[in-house]
Amino acid sequence: MKMARAFNIRQHWLMGWPELAGFLRIDLPRFTYGGELGNDEIPVFSFHRTTPDQLRPLLEHLQRNEYVSVTLDQLTDHLTGARLCPPKSMVLTFDDGWASAWMVATPLLREFGMKAALFIPPALMKNAATPRPTLDDGITGSAAINEDSDIENYLVTWPEICAMQKSGVWEIQSHTLTHGCVWNTDQVQDFYHPRTNHKVLMNVPGTLLVDNSPQGQVYGALSLGLPLHDDSPRMDVTRRFVPDPEEKLHMAEYVRCRGGPAFFTRSSWKRELFRILFDFRKLRPGNWETEEECRAAIRNELVEARRLIESKTRRPVRHLLFPWERGNRLAVEIARGTGHHTALFGVVRGRRANRPGDDPFAIPRLSWKFIPLLPGEGRQRITANLLSRFRRRLRSAAMSDRPTANVRDISE
Secondary structure, X not given: OHHHHHHHHHHHHHHHHHHHHHHHOOOOOHHHHOOOOOOOOOOEEEEOOOOHHHHHHHHHHHHHOOOEEOOHHHHHHHHHOOOOOOOOEEEEXXXXXXXXXXXXXXXXXXXXXXXXXXEEOHHHOEOOXXXXXXXXXXXXXXXXXXXXXXXXXXXXXXXXXXXXXXXXOEEEEEOOOOOOEEEEEEEEEEEOOOOOOHHHHOOOOXXXXXXXXXXXXXXXXXXXXXXXXXXXXXXXXXXXXXXXOOHHHHHHHHHHOOOHHHHHHOOXXXXXXXXXXXXXXXXXXXXXXXXXXHHHHHHHHHHHHHHHXXXXXXXXXXXEEOHHHOOOHHHHHHHHOOOOOEEEOOOEOOEOOOOOOOOOOOEOOEEHHHHHHOOOOOOOOHHHHHHHXXXXXXXXXXXXXXXXXXXXXXXX
């Protein structure tokens, strides 16, 4: 419980920290400090999940003040100088492929005449018979889906993705194949147990929260007793620790033979698991990934993501968003060589805006929460914006300490 609570607070803080740090370094666009938006500047805004109450006022602000959404190809041409975008241009992006992108954002974007880019990890996308209902079908935002509790249906499906592509509202681009993390140390921090927080599990390498899809073998399944290490995004680490393949099974069998979930009612359960793991690793310690293996893994994530998305949508995939907005020089180098035209991040140090001549492989983005700061009628002040954001973030972190739901365990 303590680890889960600490993780929640750390995760919520770190997700907001780059923008706060960028604000203090004067690394954000001028308009965020109360200045104007340059005629040649194109801000890129990011969303994850959304609701009608969240999205509609933002689109109203953009429409009321005559902002124009442009595509990533148009942004690329603007950066290279091939063809400049008009003043008041901006880009809307949605990360991960949350179901609300289809159910909520698609109807609202169409209503306001806006375009957006959806970045998906295609290995996590599932098939379905038909697309789900949207706001156009009379459902409310809250009735559409509870993306926190309905874990197995929290992403868009392939029929929905194809419908989004054909709508003229969306372009579907790459968020790597699996949105994966890898262990960056051989030091174990905890073990998977019945009350492990599901937000922690979102970062566990070798796991699958949505494990009933044809691509389920990409991640495998969780097991009680699984050792948990510190991790980093696959695109931002060059040295991955790989436990022995038998380790997870060995730990799962130990827990299963002692009652499965009931084993964790013992006060000594963690001490026992550390002892069993220590004895196992004396004989089978695992290994560290080589540089060649790292390159091959990153290349596979990028190449296979493009191939899968293009095979489904029949449209070219040219743009890459690094998961967690983190990618190192090696990942950028490989992206340049695998057919991508751009790479998108979050706040990029020393890069305040997107202007002609800027590097297309270091595109900065801002959270959707900065949209109200754009010049025009109803503009919000930065101080009120930041204070409100971080109060909500800390409150959300404190309230999200809860056990895992809907995660299959192979020991059952």
